Amino acid sequence: MTPADLSLTVLHAVRRAVGDGALRVDVPPVVKVERARPGGSGEYASNIALTLARAAGRSALDVAGILEERLRDAPGLRGVEITGPGFLNFSLRRDAGAELVRAVREAGAGYGSGTALAGTVVRFAEPAEPRASLVTRTVVRLLRAQGADAGFGGTERIHVRAGEYREDTLGTDAARWALLRPAPQDRPLDGPPLLVxxxxxxxxxxxxxxxxxxxLLANGEQLRVTPAYETDIDAPALLGALGDHPVVLLAAARHRAPDRVARHLEATADALLAFQHTVLPLGDEKPSAAHRSRLALAEAAGTVLAGGLSVLGISAPDRI
Known part of the structure; x- marks a missing residue:
């Protein structure tokens, strides 16, 4: 179960509660789900009960209890716990990794796209400054990937500080990263270090x-190890990064913030690089289901990295 799947599952629980009269509220268009904070319970959490409590005329704990009853047997969930003033905390089934890898494989580079912003219309004025133009066009791609009707011709503007767009000296990839990686209100990155x-x-x-x-995929083919997620893999950082990818893309679209995508790609890359040494057999070690599963997870990570770089207009070379 991906965060997007979990968000829809909670939203369906709200609709059921409203439909059977347990809650009297307007059903929100989307339910926010995020990674559980350190020390919290489960892998993900939502404050939806606190959000609905006032409109429902009930305490957040009461609302959380109503939703928890309708989430107990949801596919993909191992458990739901109410914590604090009314947070819902979710533990995923142990085969959640298989579902996640399957979702990435089926969606390919489109993993993380969705319809959360369907019906939203956004029109930008065409910026004259090069960095503002790059940021705006990237935001348009992010919005469209989430179902929004986004384009140019309106008055909304994204304000960024002027900076040199030195594609001629840095190359397209480094120039784009230099301008998109910082938040729009921050200065562009120094270009030359990005070429090292x-x-x-x-x-x-x-x-x-x-x-x-x-x-890894090429070496796996030589060793006759094909990617197939057959057994649970203990790689929480990498699984968490892949699971968070749809949430990050949606947040980047909503907040007009391509830098969120870049930061998430860094976290995903770091998790993959720390994990890569365990993927294939070493020495006389025989290929096993664990190796096939690790290779499938690595393949999914590569798909997410390529898709995220594509959103930023940056190439993902097979060799460096």
Missing amino acids: QHERNPLFRVRYAHSRVRR
């Missing part, structure tokens, strides 16, 4: 992580 192939260069790490996945 070193782990201190975040753009290099992201693109290198993708190339490592391609190499």
Whole structure:
């Protein structure tokens, strides 16, 4: 179950509660689900009960209890717990990794796209400043990927500080990263360090992580290890990063913030690079279901990295 799936599951529980008269509220268009904070319960959490409490004329704990009853047997959920003043905390089934990898494989580069913003119309004025134009066009792609009707011709503007768009000296990929990685109100990154192939260069790490996945798949083929998620893999950082990808894309669209995508790609790349050494058999070790599952997880990570870079207009080379 992905965060997007979980959000829809909770939304359906709200609709059921309203439909059977347990809650008297307007059904929200979307339910926000986020990673549980350190020390919290389960993998994900939602404050939907606190959001609906006032309109329902009930305490958040009462609302949470009503929703919890309708979530107990939801597919993909191992458990639902109410914490604090009324937060819903969710534990996913142990086969959630298989569902996640399957979702990425089926969606391909479109993993994370959706219809959450369907019916939303956004029109931007065409910016004259190069960085503002790049940011705006990237935001339009993000909005459209979430179902919004986005384009140019209106008055909404994205304000960014002027900066040199030095594609002629940096190349397209480094120039785009330099302008999109900082928040729009911050200064562009210094360009020359982005051309250095070193782990201190975040753009290099992201693109290198993708190339490592391609190499793992090629090496796996030579060893007759094919990607297939057959057994649970203990890789919480990487699974969490892949699961969060749809949430990050939606948040980046809503907040007009492509930098969120770039930061998430860095986190995904770091998790993949820490995980890569366990993927294929070493020495005389025989291929097993664990190796096939790890390779499938790595393949999914490569898909997410390539898709995220594509959203930013940056290439994902097979070799670096």
